[in-house]
Every structure is written in C-alpha cells, then in structure tokens.
Amino acid sequence: MQAEILATGDEIRTGALVDSNSASIAELLEQNGIEVTRHLAVGDDLSMLVAVLKEIGARADAAVVTGGLGPTQDDLSAEAAAQAAGVSLVADARALEEIEAFFRKRGRPMSDSNRKQAFFPQGARCLYNALGTAPGFQMRIDRCTFFFLPGVPHEMRAMLHEQVLPALHALQGTAPQFRLTRVVSTFGLPESIVGERVAAIAGLYPDIKLGLRAKFPEIQVKLYLNSADAAQGEARLAEAVQWARERLTPNVFSVNERSMAAEVGELLRQRSATLAVAESCTGGLIANWLTNTPGSSDYFLLSAVVYANDSKVKVLGVSEETLARKGAVDEETARQMAEGARRAAGATYGLATTGIAGPGGGSAEKPVGTICSALAGPQETISRRLTLSFGQRQMNKQMFAMLALDLLRRYLTGVLKPA
Amino acid sequence: MQAEILATGDEIRTGALVDSNSASIAELLEQNGIEVTRHLAVGDDLSMLVAVLKEIGARADAAVVTGGLGPTQDDLSAEAAAQAAGVSLVADARALEEIEAFFRKRGRPMSDSNRKQAFFPQGARCLYNALGTAPGFQMRIDRCTFFFLPGVPHEMRAMLHEQVLPALHALQGTAPQFRLTRVVSTFGLPESIVGERVAAIAGLYPDIKLGLRAKFPEIQVKLYLNSADAAQGEARLAEAVQWARERLTPNVFSVNERSMAAEVGELLRQRSATLAVAESCTGGLIANWLTNTPGSSDYFLLSAVVYANDSKVKVLGVSEETLARKGAVDEETARQMAEGARRAAGATYGLATTGIAGPGGGSAEKPVGTICSALAGPQETISRRLTLSFGQRQMNKQMFAMLALDLLRRYLTGVLKPA
Numbered sequence: 001m002q003a004e005i006l007a008t009g010d011e012i013r014t015g016a017l018v019d020s021n022s023a024s025i026a027e028l029l030e031q032n033g034i035e036v037t038r039h040l041a042v043g044d045d046l047s048m049l050v051a052v053l054k055e056i057g058a059r060a061d062a063a064v065v066t067g068g069l070g071p072t073q074d075d076l077s078a079e080a081a082a083q084a085a086g087v088s089l090v091a092d093a094r095a096l097e098e099i100e101a102f103f104r105k106r107g108r109p110m111s112d113s114n115r116k117q118a119f120f121p122q123g124a125r126c127l128y129n130a131l132g133t134a135p136g137f138q139m140r141i142d143r144c145t146f147f148f149l150p151g152v153p154h155e156m157r158a159m160l161h162e163q164v165l166p167a168l169h170a171l172q173g174t175a176p177q178f179r180l181t182r183v184v185s186t187f188g189l190p191e192s193i194v195g196e197r198v199a200a201i202a203g204l205y206p207d208i209k210l211g212l213r214a215k216f217p218e219i220q221v222k223l224y225l226n227s228a229d230a231a232q233g234e235a236r237l238a239e240a241v242q243w244a245r246e247r248l249t250p251n252v253f254s255v256n257e258r259s260m261a262a263e264v265g266e267l268l269r270q271r272s273a274t275l276a277v278a279e280s281c282t283g284g285l286i287a288n289w290l291t292n293t294p295g296s297s298d299y300f301l302l303s304a305v306v307y308a309n310d311s312k313v314k315v316l317g318v319s320e321e322t323l324a325r326k327g328a329v330d331e332e333t334a335r336q337m338a339e340g341a342r343r344a345a346g347a348t349y350g351l352a353t354t355g356i357a358g359p360g361g362g363s364a365e366k367p368v369g370t371i372c373s374a375l376a377g378p379q380e381t382i383s384r385r386l387t388l389s390f391g392q393r394q395m396n397k398q399m400f401a402m403l404a405l406d407l408l409r410r411y412l413t414g415v416l417k418p419a
Numbered sequence: 420m421q422a423e424i425l426a427t428g429d430e431i432r433t434g435a436l437v438d439s440n441s442a443s444i445a446e447l448l449e450q451n452g453i454e455v456t457r458h459l460a461v462g463d464d465l466s467m468l469v470a471v472l473k474e475i476g477a478r479a480d481a482a483v484v485t486g487g488l489g490p491t492q493d494d495l496s497a498e499a500a501a502q503a504a505g506v507s508l509v510a511d512a513r514a515l516e517e518i519e520a521f522f523r524k525r526g527r528p529m530s531d532s533n534r535k536q537a538f539f540p541q542g543a544r545c546l547y548n549a550l551g552t553a554p555g556f557q558m559r560i561d562r563c564t565f566f567f568l569p570g571v572p573h574e575m576r577a578m579l580h581e582q583v584l585p586a587l588h589a590l591q592g593t594a595p596q597f598r599l600t601r602v603v604s605t606f607g608l609p610e611s612i613v614g615e616r617v618a619a620i621a622g623l624y625p626d627i628k629l630g631l632r633a634k635f636p637e638i639q640v641k642l643y644l645n646s647a648d649a650a651q652g653e654a655r656l657a658e659a660v661q662w663a664r665e666r667l668t669p670n671v672f673s674v675n676e677r678s679m680a681a682e683v684g685e686l687l688r689q690r691s692a693t694l695a696v697a698e699s700c701t702g703g704l705i706a707n708w709l710t711n712t713p714g715s716s717d718y719f720l721l722s723a724v725v726y727a728n729d730s731k732v733k734v735l736g737v738s739e740e741t742l743a744r745k746g747a748v749d750e751e752t753a754r755q756m757a758e759g760a761r762r763a764a765g766a767t768y769g770l771a772t773t774g775i776a777g778p779g780g781g782s783a784e785k786p787v788g789t790i791c792s793a794l795a796g797p798q799e800t801i802s803r804r805l806t807l808s809f810g811q812r813q814m815n816k817q818m819f820a821m822l823a824l825d826l827l828r829r830y831l832t833g834v835l836k837p838a
Contacts, residue, residue, distance in 0.1 A: 015445030026434030283710025284703035291702025
C-alpha cells in the first residue's frame with residue numbers, strides 16, 4: 001500500500017510554521033509497513049486544494065491530510081474534499097453534539113464559527129476528536145482513501161493512532177509487514193566519518209537499509225528492515241546494531257533513541273548517584289534537557305545557572321580572585337563551579353560549563369566557541385577546554401551542553417580514564 | 420513568479436527527520452515577493468526523484484531542492500537532475516579544490532566519497548558552499564530554474580541568502596513585489612477567541628491577509644500584505660497591527676516576533692532591572708529561553724534549578740518547615756523561592772515556579788498541571804496558583820514557563836496591578 005501525506009495551510013506554505021505533522025505521520029505509517037511515497041504541502045487556496053486532492057486521489061492508495069478543519073474562514077478542507085469528490089456538505093449530528101459538549105465541559109462559550117466544524121462531505125465518515133473541537137473525516141476520492149485530520153499535533157496524533165491506523169490495517173487486508181527501525185546515536189564524529197565506518201553494512205546486511213541523520217549536534221545511524229516476522233526482524237537488526245556500535249565506539253551514546261541527557265540520567269540512576277550542574281554559557285539547557293525525562297528528580301538535584309559573576313561567587317563559592325585573575329571562561333573557574341555545585345547540592349557529581357556562545361563576547365585569546373567544562377566527583381575534578389564554533393548562539397549552546405554531558409557519560413562508563 | 424520547494428531524503432520521507440528547511444526557504448521567498456505554491460518531499464529513490472523533478476520542471480518558474488548532495492551512496496540529487504535534463508555528470512574543478520581546502524583547513528582527512536560531491540550535471544552552475552563540503556548547483560529543467568542546496572540547515576540558509584536570492588531577483592527581472600508580514604503574538608486566549616476578535620479585519624483591511632498560527636503555547640496572528648512599495652505597505656500593516664493589538668490586549672506580548680523571554684528581557688533592560696529565577700517544575704526552561712537572547716547577561720543574573728527540596732533549602736533559603744507543612748508545590752513555597760533567588764543574586768526581581776509537570780507526581784489535591792508561580796520585587800511578592808494540563812510533560816513545562824514570564828511581563832507593564 002502506497003500512501004501520501006498532505007499538509008495544508010498558508011502558515012505552512014509560506015513557511016511561517018514548520019510542518020512537523022507530516023514527519024510523525026510518515027514515521028507511524030512506515031513502522032506499520034505502509035510505504036510513504038510523497039509529502040506535499042499547499043496553502044489555503046480552494047482551487048489548489050481541489051487540484052491536489054484529485055492528483056493524489058488518482059495516484060495513491062491512501063492519504064493523510066492535516067489542517068484546514070478549524071473554525072475560521074481559511075479552513076477549507078471539507079469544502080475542497082467535497083468539490084474533489086463532487087458531493088455536497090452535510091452536518092454530522094454527533095460531531096455537532098461533541099463540539100457543544102467540549103465547550104460545556106470547559107465552561108467556555110461556543111461560537112458560531114465552531115458550528116461550521118460539524119459539516120462534512122456527503123458520504124464521509126466522521127473521525128471524532130476527543131481532545132479538541134475539530135473533528136476529522138475519512139472519505140474516498142477516486143482510487144484513494146483519504147483521512148482528514150486537524151493540524152494541532154497532539155490531537156492529530158491521537159486520532160492517527162486510534163482511528164486512522166486501524167482503518168488502514170483494515171484496508172490493507174493482508175498481515176502487516178513490520179517496518180523495523182533502530183537508531184545508533186553518536187556524538188563527536190563528523191557525518192562523513194560515521195558514514196564510512198558503517199558503509200560495509202550494505203554488503204554484510206543486504207536486507208537492512210542504512211540512513212544517516214545529522215540531528216545537530218548528534219549524528220544518528222538509522223537501520224531499517226521490513227520483515228513479516230517482528231521477532232525475527234528485531235533479532236536481525238540487533239545484530240547489525242551491535243556491529244555498527246563496535247565500529248563507532250566510544251562515540252555511541254545510545255542505541256534506543258534515548259537522548260544524551262536521558263542516557264546520562266540512566267547511568268546515574270544505575271549507580272545510585274546524583275548530579276548537580278553549574279551552567280554559565282549553556283544557560284539552563286543542560287537542566288532543561290535533564291528534566292525532560294520523567295523521574296529525573298531521582299538523580300538531578302540542582303542546576304545553578306550562574307550568568308552573573310557575582311552569582312558564581314555567592315551561589316557556588318567560586319573564588320573572586322580566580323575570576324579576577326583568570327576570568328569567567330577558564331578551566332580553573334569551571335572546576336570551582338563544578339565543585340561548588342556538587343557541594344551546594346550534596347550531589348555525587350558536579351558538572352560545570354563556562355564559555356562564549358556568541359555572537360558577542362569573544363576575544364583573540366578566547367574566541368566565540370570557547371568552552372570550558374569540568375566534572376567534580378568523589379575522587380577528583382577533571383576539566384577540558386575546547387574551541388568549536390557554529391556561528392549561531394543556540395547551536396553553540398547545544399554543542400556545549402552535549403560536550404559537558406558527554407564528559408560525564410564517558411567518565412561514568414569508564415571510557416574516559418582519569419589522566 | 421511561482422516557486423516550488425522540494426525536500427529530498429529517506430529521513431524526511433519516512434519521518435525520521437522533520438523538514439524545517441522548506442519552511443525557512445518558503446518564508447524567504449515569500450518575503451521577496453515570490454509566491455510559493457507547493458512543497459514536496461520524496462525519498463532517496465532515483466526514479467521518483469527524476470519523475471518529480473520533471474513534474475516541477477513542467478509546472479513552476481523556480482524551485483529550490485534540498486538534500487542529496489552529501490558524500491554517501493544515497494545522495495542522488497546531481498544524478499537525478501542530470502537524468503531529468505538528459506545530460507551527463509562532469510567534475511567542477513573549483514568545487515573539487517574547495518572541498519580539498521575545507522578538509523586541509525580543518526586538518527581532517529578527505530575521503531574518496533567527498534570527491535563525488537564535486538560532480539554536477541553538464542551545464543549546471545556550481546553554487547559554492549563556504550560552510551561545508553557539499554556544493555550546490557543551479558540548472559534549468561524544462562521551463563523551471565532549479566537551485567539544488569545541501570540539507571544542512573545553516574549551510575542551506577547561507578547559500579539561499581547569498582546565492583539563490585540574487586539569482587531569483589535577476590530571473591524575475593521586474594521590481595520585486597514586497598511580501599510583508601507582521602506577527603502579533605498572544606498568550607492566554609484560545610485560538611477560536613483570537614480568531615473571532617480579529618475576524619473583522621477582512622472587512623476593514625481587505626488588502627491584508629490574515630492567518631492564525633497556534634505555536635504552543637502562543638497563538639500568533641499573522642498579517643500579510645503584498646505591496647510594490649515597501650514603506651507604504653509597512654505603514655498600512657502597522658495600522659492593522661495596531662487595530663489587532665487593541666482587540667487582543669492585554670494578551671498581546673509582542674508585535675515583532677520577539678519571544679516572550681526576549682520581550683521580558685527588553686522590558687527589564689528598559690528599566691535597568693535585573694532578574695533571578697528559581698525553577699522547579701520548569702527545570703531550566705525559563706533560563707534556557709532567557710539566555711537564547713544575545714546580551715541577556717545584562718539583566719539575567721541567575722536561575723537556581725532546584726529540583727531537590729534540599730536544594731530549595733540550601734540554595735534559596737526556603738524554610739524546611741514550610742516544605743514539611745505545605746509541600747514543594749505551594750504558593751508559599753513559590754514565594755520563598757522567588758524571594759530567595761532575588762536575595763541570592765541581588766536582583767531587582769525574583770521569579771519562581773513550582774508545580775507538577777507529570778506524568779507522575781500528581782495527587783487529588785495537586786493534580787498534574789498544578790503550577791504555582793511567584794514574583795518577588797522591591798515592593799512586594801505576588802503569587803498565583805493554576806491547574807492546566809496538556810497531557811505531556813514538555814508541553815506542561817512550556818506552559819508553566821510562559822505563565823511565569825507572562826506574570827513578570829504583566830507586572831512590568833502595569834497590566835497586572837498589585838492586589
């Protein structure tokens with residue numbers, strides 16, 4: 001079964017909004033053995049929408065369309081679908097009831113424009129939306145079965161899982177082919193080197209497809225396999241993952257799509273260790289990444305985001321003399337920050353960053369991209385100084401945060417031996 | 420001139436990677452008066468690529484293609500373009516030289532696979548890449564001028580601005596139509612209410628196009644205008660922005676695409692005030708947002724990300740008795756955190772969050788989504804308690820961080836009067 005994905009809306013067409021829906025739809029379809037052949041996006045233009053729906057209708061077996069179901073006048077999906085199929089719009093009683101109930105429950109007034117959302121092309125099957133006010137619908141145009149979903153990501157995803165996927169499996173009729181994926185996440189090697197190290201996989205595992213993905217600041221190696229038997233396929237993939245991992249060690253930090261922060265958290269949890277962070281140039285990004293993992297309060301105690309020198313002194317006990325003599329961006333300062341954070345929180349480890357994220361603040365001696373990181377533990381404090389610049393403040397922050405977390409990961413896994 | 424955008428790569432087709440390039444290309448083209456009619460994405464499949472290039476070649480005036488220029492075997496753009504145009508591939512001497520120089524400069528070995536990146540379709544104009552190893556190229560297929568760019572976002576963007584845009588202006592020949600955009604950013608109203616409040620704009624300003632964009636947790640009102648005269652258009656748009664702002668006050672926090680954090684930063688800067696933050700449930704996100712703005716060190720002194728109760732006591736001086744009696748998620752605790760952060764950093768204002776981001780940790784009395792925020796200033800400390808749940812940890816963190824920053828924004832602008 002070949003599927004296409006259509007995102008609609010002027011916000012997407014004009015680039016005001018990055019379309020992340022199409023990627024999450026594609027990922028789910030592919031995982032369920034449905035080949036995605038094309039993504040398309042067009043604006044809120046009725047004749048363009050009708051034309052594209054007809055094109056897809058003549059070409060694909062299935063299509064998922066997002067957007068254009070809202071209450072405003074530029075929401076045109078139902079009308080376009082009706083025109084493409086040559087039918088009229090009719091109200092769906094249950095959809096109208098559910099929209100009314102949604103507003104009642106929240107004690108919010110229902111507007112007339114919300115009522116429009118209960119009108120669908122004749123013959124369409126309504127797809128109810130438990131999380132929002134915009135129901136979707138399923139209908140056939142030409143040879144293709146279309147699923148129209150709202151553009152709000154979490155509403156779209158819930159409907160995709162609960163309503164679209166079962167309908168697609170029913171359409172497929174056959175036992176689903178399992179599309180299996182594994183991700184080997186690396187940090188610290190350029191993409192071309194990663195690619196060369198694993199290139200031989202094509203000969204060793206001809207049934208497995210390889211994809212490299214630069215997800216700054218990581219490079220991911222993705223392995224894909226289509227298999228009629230999920231367990232057998234998983235075993236085969238695990239073998240290839242192990243092979244790739246050996247070629248890329250010690251730069252591999254996870255083989256299960258876990259982020260660097262979640263992986264470091266897991267390493268801390270396994271060791272019943274705790275962490276305190278002192279962040280200058282990373283500005284809270286390390287803490288934000290760590291706390292995106294549920295349960296991180298088990299090991300993450302504190303991050304002191306000490307942007308001002310005065311805060312470095314008061315909160316972390318960094319020596320004023322060191323700051324005066326060496327400056328804020330210095331390995332010795334980083335060491336004192338790491339030790340101060342560890343002490344302030346009573347944590348097993350203290351991790352610190354201080355550097356220059358730019359665009360301003362650089363000098364000949366300490367250019368933008370200079371990053372000092374330090375790790376204080378029960379036995380010792382280690383520190384590193386590097387200069388790496390990516391020309392963008394947020395990229396530099398991300399790289400700095402990854403470098404610091406990787407320092408801790410390598411230390412905890414014994415890859416980084418004490419000097 | 421009508422343009423299309425094509426993203427290539429199995430990572431995008433299968434949803435492993437969210438395509439943000441197409442949005443940034445669309446935005447730039449639209450701003451320069453070039454209408455973007457379609458976005459497309461297909462995988463690393465030679466025959467599909469050739470077919471889609473031919474389709475676009477027959478339909479559009481210009482097209483920007485991203486991806487498929489890298490060193491690996493699934494990088495097929497040059498070959499597909501050659502086949503679509505019916506020409507062969509030839510090496511570009513300068514491109515080869517530049518790739519060699521790139522590796523020399525970084526002291527990294529150049530691989531054979533990198534050499535392949537210097538081969539282009541006969542007749543193509545090479546677009547050099549100062550930031551990476553993948554040069555792009557410009558060529559005609561059928562009636563359309565294509566620009567092939569690398570998929571790495573910052574390389575792509577640099578080439579788009581420096582090479583593609585001037586070429587497009589030359590192709591257009593006429594004085595460019597200015598596509599003007601303004602964004603009114605709101606927080607705290609549902610999308611349907613925002614839409615209704617500004618719906619009358621269609622009658623008042625028929626030349627201006629309206630788009631609503633839910634950029635969680637904000638709702639943006641975007642106003643678009645095509646104009647031959649940039650200054651005249653800007654004045655007209657400014658008038659409409661002012662009208663929309665009045666309908667949406669006090670929920671409008673910026674009219675210049677400034678983020679809430681940048682806007683709060685600007686308000687602090689104007690008042691020569693400084694800020695210290697104490698974050699529990701937001702886990703560093705407020706600090707991360709604040710420090711994404713260059714120069715934020717002028718007003719942002721400290722964020723204490725106090726995940727552990729012990730850190731709340733030691734770093735911020737929160738009373739152990741309050742924590743024992745009321746718990747970590749409590750307005751009184753939030754007040755002490757805000758006052759503690761303000762005191763620890765010697766800041767004008769202290770801002771604190773403590774809440775339950777989920778998925779665990781909720782109770783009947785304090786369910787997931789409970790957020791207490793507090794603001795301590797020279798005159799007083801104020802606090803708020805709300806319950807809002809979005810079913811996802813990261814969405815809850817974002818909402819909590821916005822609520823806290825909005826509390827400070829309203830206080831600084833006088834919208835929030837002391838109780």
